[in-house]
Amino acid sequence: xxxxxxxxxxxxxxxxxxxxxxxxxxxxxxxxxxxxxxxxxxxxxxxxxxxxxxxxxxxxxxxxxxxxxxxxxxxxxxxxxxxxxxxxxxxxxxxxxxxxxxxxxxxxxx
Amino acid sequence: xxxxxxxxxxxxxxxxxxxxxxxxxxxxxxxxxxxxxxxxxxxxxxxxxxxxxxxxxxxxxxxxxxxxxxxxxxxxxxxxxxxxxxxxxxxxxxxxxxxxxxxxxxxxxxxxxxx
Numbered sequence: 494x495x496x497x498x499x500x501x502x503x504x505x506x507x508x509x510x511x512x513x514x515x516x517x518x519x520x521x522x523x524x525x526x527x528x529x530x531x532x533x534x535x536x537x538x539x540x541x542x543x544x545x546x547x548x549x550x551x552x553x554x555x556x557x558x559x560x561x562x563x564x565x566x567x568x569x570x571x572x573x574x575x576x577x578x579x580x581x582x583x584x585x586x587x588x589x590x591x592x593x594x595x596x597x598x599x600x601x602x603x
Numbered sequence: 604x605x606x607x608x609x610x611x612x613x614x615x616x617x618x619x620x621x622x623x624x625x626x627x628x629x630x631x632x633x634x635x636x637x638x639x640x641x642x643x644x645x646x647x648x649x650x651x652x653x654x655x656x657x658x659x660x661x662x663x664x665x666x667x668x669x670x671x672x673x674x675x676x677x678x679x680x681x682x683x684x685x686x687x688x689x690x691x692x693x694x695x696x697x698x699x700x701x702x703x704x705x706x707x708x709x710x711x712x713x714x715x716x717x718x
Contacts, residue, residue, distance in 0.1 A: 497645075524704035535607075535694050535709035536646070543704050581645050585705040589659055590636065593645030 496520060497584055497594035505600045509571050514597040516582035517564045523585050525565050527556055530579040530596070572601045605629070607710035609695050615716045616685055623681045624713045628697030635678050636707060637670055639663065640692040652678060685717045 498517045506512055516525070524543045528536035540549050542558035542565060549556045553576075555568040565582055577600050583591040608627045616622050628635050633654050638646035649668070651659040654675040664670075667685075672678040682689055692714050696707040 524706075526706065528709075533712075533714065535609075535696075535712045538706065538708060541704060541706050583645070589634065589651045589653075589705060590648035590661075591646075591705065591707060593647070595643065595645050 496592045497582055499580075499582060499594035499597050501597060502595070503598045503600075505602065506572055508573060508601055508603045510601075511568070511570050512572060512599070513566055513568045514580055514599070515564070515566050516594055518584065519563065520584070520586065521562050523562070525558055525562070525585070526583045526591065527565070527567055528581040528583065530581060536581055569599075572599075574601045574603045577601050607695055607697050607708055609693075609710040609713050611713060612711060613714045613716075615718065617718050618685060618687060620685055621681065621683045622685060622715065623679055624693055624695075624715075626678045626680070626695030626710060628676070628678070628695070629699075629708060631699060632697035632708075633675065633700045634698045635672060636696040636698075637678070637680050638694040638696065638709075640694055640712070641690075646694050649680075682715075685715075687717045690715055690717045 500515045526541045527539045530536040540556045545560045545562045547558045553570045557566050579596045581596045583593045610625045635652045637649040640646040649664050650670050652672040667683045670680045692712045694712045696709045698707045
């Protein structure tokens with residue numbers, strides 16, 4: 494059983510569409526990070542959210558941390574083929590390790 | 604400023620052989636982590652160093668696995684008597700001192716294939 498559940502597992506959309514991916518847990522996290530990973534490479538950090546209810550924007554990407562710090566969402570506006578990749582959320586619970594979800598595979602078709 | 608580097612990027616070995624991977628963290632990062640990632644899954648924590656001290660180990664890290672960070676800079680992960688189930692991407696990450704929250708920066712990984 495994953496501590497962090499990500500949905501959907503797969504998403505295939507056309508260029509220009511909007512999408513949202515979700516990261517849910519029954520546990521509280523002190524911080525939550527979103528990463529993007531391409532095949533054969535390591536995850537690249539996109540953002541860290543720390544405060545419940547926090548919203549952060551990174552160009553066309555909007556990240557939100559739930560009020561109770563148990564869940565998060567990533568919204569992409571006007572997706573582009575370059576957004577294709579595996580999106581991972583990872584939570585810290587005050588210790589030193591990160592707990593990862595299984596990821597959402599996004600494919601944006603041109 | 605260079606990121607986390609790992610060597611080799613790919614390793615193919617036969618079952619029963621020993622393998623060693625190296626990780627060079629970002630300069631000034633005193634915390635270093637090893638994770639393992641299998642196909643279709645997110646990374647799973649293996650072990651954590653603060654400077655040269657190994658402070659946490661996952662139960663995933665069987666007695667065939669050993670990690671070191673002798674001088675508090677680079678780290679090595681050794682797998683003895685490899686098994687086919689060890690095939691995975693081995694990821695190293697580092698984080699700087701003094702951060703209130705645990706923000707980790709990953710290397711490109713070492714892909715291990717055990718035949």
